[in-house]
Each structure stands twice: as structure tokens, then as C-alpha cells.
Amino acid sequence: MKKKKRIFKNRKIYLVINPSMEESKILEKLKVISTKEIAAIQIWDNFEKGQDVIALIRKIYAICHSKNIPLLINNRWEYLNQIELDGVHFDVIPDAIDFIRNQVQREFIIGLTCGNNLNSVEWAAENKVDYISFCSIFPSKSAEECEIVDHKIVQKARTIFNNYLFLAGGIYPNNIKALSDIDFDGVAVISGVMDSENPNKTIDEYKYEIKQIK
Numbered sequence: 573m574k575k576k577k578r579i580f581k582n583r584k585i586y587l588v589i590n591p592s593m594e595e596s597k598i599l600e601k602l603k604v605i606s607t608k609e610i611a612a613i614q615i616w617d618n619f620e621k622g623q624d625v626i627a628l629i630r631k632i633y634a635i636c637h638s639k640n641i642p643l644l645i646n647n648r649w650e651y652l653n654q655i656e657l658d659g660v661h662f663d664v665i666p667d668a669i670d671f672i673r674n675q676v677q678r679e680f681i682i683g684l685t686c687g688n689n690l691n692s693v694e695w696a697a698e699n700k701v702d703y704i705s706f707c708s709i710f711p712s713k714s715a716e717e718c719e720i721v722d723h724k725i726v727q728k729a730r731t732i733f734n735n736y737l738f739l740a741g742g743i744y745p746n747n748i749k750a751l752s753d754i755d756f757d758g759v760a761v762i763s764g765v766m767d768s769e770n771p772n773k774t775i776d777e778y779k780y781e782i783k784q785i786k
Contacts, residue, residue, distance in 0.1 A: 576606060576679035576680060576681065577642040577658040577667055578681075579681060579702060579736055580610070581611065581757050582583070583611040584757070584758040584779050585608075585758060585759065586613075586738050586759055587605065587610055587761060587766075588761065589616060591631065592604060592764055595628060595631075595645065598644075599632070602639075604668050606638070607772065608727075611642075611734045612642040612643070613636055613641055613642070613643050614633060614760075615645050615646060616762070617646040617648050618646075622634065625651075626651075626654060629651065629655050630655060631781065642658040642681060644661050644683065645659075645661070646663065649662075649666075649672050649675075659681025659684070660672075660680065660681070660682060661682075661684070661705070663685045663687070665692055669682075681702045681704060683701065683703045683704065684701050684704050684705070685704075685706075685740075688719055688725050689723055690725065690732065696734045697732050700782060701733075701735065703735055704736075704738070705739070706740065706741075707719065707740040707760075708740065708742060709721055709751070710742030710747060713763075723754050726755075727755065736757045737756050739751060739759050740759065745760060745764075745774070745777040745780070745781045747777050748778070748781040748784075748785065749771075749784070751765075752785040764778070765778075
């Protein structure tokens with residue numbers, strides 16, 4: 573049985589890929605980004621109609637695993653039975669996590685998006701979820717359906733959930749200082765890195781700013 577990968581806590585950057593971006597651009601950026609230390613990569617389930625999802629995931633998988641970076645899928649856990657993805661990130665609490673675990677029949681990483689309701693944090697703790705990600709910390713186009721999270725809620729979550737905690741939504745190097753009152757392990761980013769002309773430089777800027785407040 574395939575050994576379960578782990579999120580790299582010390583790497584700070586959790587990258588989310590928007591699959592609606594031009595495929596060649598995704599792969600080109602990833603080949604560059606994968607040379608950096610990334611905590612994990614998630615494929616957002618924002619697929620285009622008629623898109624060859626499996627083929628795209630396999631190409632991303634090949635790049636990630638050549639650098640030992642865990643690769644997760646957003647919500648679509650059924651793909652774990654078609655490709656050796658390392659895990660799944662749920663936007664909301666899944667209806668039957670035990671059923672999902674039984675269907676996959678191997679260990680895999682589980683992440684969950686949380687907001688201002690601590691019930692999701694409590695569920696994550698009870699069900700031994702690997703990490704949680706709070707969304708949205710700042711207004712963001714890619715996280716427009718998320719509410720803005722109260723920093724005090726994130727701090728309370730630390731007393732409930734003992735595993736990795738990421739922050740997501742509208743986070744850029746120039747606003748990380750505003751997170752100095754939160755105890756977190758890393759940040760989840762999409763456009764902040766993938767839309768950058770020099771993504772590796774941008775990753776270094778993220779990591780530098782995080783280091784300044786932690």
C-alpha cells in the first residue's frame with residue numbers, strides 16, 4: 573500500500589492551482605515553482621466543460637512527485653481512486669467521511685476550509701483531519717464565496733485543533749504583517765504566485781514576510 577505523504581509544515585507556502593488557466597502556462601509555472609520548497613499543492617475543482625481532467629492531473633502529478641511535493645484535489649475525492657493523488661481538500665464538511673475513507677482504501681491527506689463557525693474546526697479535530705485552512709482572511713476574487721474570518725476565531729481554533737493551520741484568501745507579501753496577531757503554520761495562495769511573472773521570487777517574498785512576524 574502506498575505510504576501516506578505528509579504536509580510540509582516548515583515550508584510555509586501551500587499552492588492552489590486554478591485548472592481553468594491555460595494548461596501550458598500551468599505546467600510551465602509549476603516546473604519553475606516545484607524547485608522551491610512548497611508545503612503542498614492543491615488542484616482547485618474549477619474545471620472547464622469538456623476538459624480532460626485526468627490527463628491534466630497526471631501531468632501535474634508528474635511534476636509534483638518528481639520533487640516530492642504532496643498533491644491534493646479539491647472536493648473531488650473520487651479521483652483518488654483513479655490517480656495516486658496524496659489527498660483531498662474539502663470546502664465544506666463532507667457528508668460521510670467514513671464512507672469516503674472506506675472507498676479510497678488507503679491513507680490520504682484530508683484538509684478542510686473553515687470560517688467563523690468553530691463547528692467545522694471541532695469536526696476537523698474529532699475526525700483527525702490533517703490540516704485546516706481559514707478563508708477568507710482578506711477580500712479575494714478566487715475566494716469570493718468565503719466570509720471574512722475574524723482573527724479571534726482563528727486563535728480560538730488553535731485551542732481546539734492541534735494539527736496544521738493555514739490562512740487563505742487575498743494574502744500577498746505586502747499584507748502579511750497584518751497577520752502578526754494570528755498563530756498559523758503557512759499561507760495558501762493562488763493568484764499571488766501563479767499570476768506572478770517571477771513566481772519563485774514571489775515565493776521568497778512570502779516566506780521572508782512570514783519569517784518577520786513568526
